[in-house]
Amino acid sequence: MIEHPTASARQLQDVVAAGFSRGVLPSLAHYRTPEQSAAWRAVATSFFDRAPGRSAFDDVYTEIAENCPGTPVHVIALGCGDGSKEEALVRNLCLAGLDVAITLADISPSLLELAGARQEAIENVRVLTSIACDVTTVGGSLADLIEYLPGRRVITMFGVLPGLTTMSAFESVASLMRDGDLFAFSGNMLPNGAGEIERLCDFYATGSAHDWMALVFSGAGIDTESLSWSVAPAYTSEVFAVATVSVKAEVLRDCVANVGDHAIQLEAGQTIDTFRSHRHSSESLTDLLESLGMKLICLQLSDSGEEGVVLARK
Ligand SMILES: C[S@@+](CC[C@H](N)C(=O)[O-])C[C@H]1O[C@@H](n2cnc3c(N)ncnc32)[C@H](O)[C@@H]1O
DSSP states (O other): OEEOGGGSHHHHHHHHHHHHHHTBOOGGGGSSSHHHHHHHHHHHHHHHHHSOSOOHHHHHHHHHHHTSTTSOEEEEEETOTTSHHHHHHHHHHHHTTOOEEEEEEESOHHHHHHHHHHHHTSTTEEEEEEEEOOTTTOTTHHHHTSOOOSSEEEEEEOSOGGGOSSSTHHHHHHHHOOTTOEEEEEEEEOOSSTTHHHHHHHHHHSHHHHHHHHHHHHTTTOOGGGEEEEEEEEOOOGGGOSEEEEEEEEEOSOEEEEETTEEEEEOTTOEEEEEEEEEEOHHHHHHHHHHTTOEEEEEEEOTTSOEEEEEEEO
16 A cells, blocks of 8 residues: 555644644544544445435446446556445446456545455456545545556546535646546435425434544544534535535533644633535536536436536547
8 A cells, every 4th residue: 555645644643733723624534543434434324224215326337337438447446445336336347347446445444455455355456556645635646656557547526525625636637647547436316306405404413423423522532411502504615515414523621632643632611523425416516627627528416416526538
């Protein structure tokens, strides 16, 4: 596994400490430790119970195979998590008779290990480097770490967009793509209908999702009795979102967040913007894609109306 400087323990501590100081935690703050990674996997499992039915991902895997006829494929998975989605994609490509290699990238070494093991278990797939990096700051230097193979690159970025506060991750994506390469990414959608955003807020307010988000505080030595949580809709155009489920924690008494060598004084009444799940519409995902100068191949929606998966070509 390669550790890019953006993913060194020291750098992540600096980034998370800066997040506590300015009151906005970056998404990566929730996946740093093995404990957080395991808790996130429990959330991912409960997501399937809450949003059953056909997933949009399967349709996109099929489209990807159809758009790579007879050519070797190099999947480059950004924010791959445990790699379960890329495993399904790679199996699909292999079934279509394609020659497949895969490179994995994520901020979390423990998730990268899981993802690597999943791909290794697939016959006839070349598993290349795993790269620990921050996709929001690694920029063009990511391209230097990735093997140059003939054929078509398929860049995936599933589940990352909902937590972003800037478009900078897309610069890394752009630096990896050559003409004709494919980019598949997913967004969380705002399902149609009254009360949907409130239903989504309820999911993050309780159970495994809440327990997972609380770990960023307990890991910094702040107990849950010192916090008051609120989960509410927010409306923002950040990363082309049409709405956001916004999770904030108010500090009830003066306390200190300890992150590595950093000790950040938090004052009673201060609010930490802890987590966000940006929500999109088909139009806003298409607008995002257009801003990147890519051509839409397809946009698939899950039965639940909660997931949208986009496939595009450079
Ligand atoms: C919601 S999970 C999605 C995981 C997986 N792609 C999936 O769809 O199941 C978000 C993933 O992005 C990773 N991540 C979040 N912020 C990141 C960043 N700035 N750089 C690299 N990875 C990041 C997390 O470690 C996590 O694995």
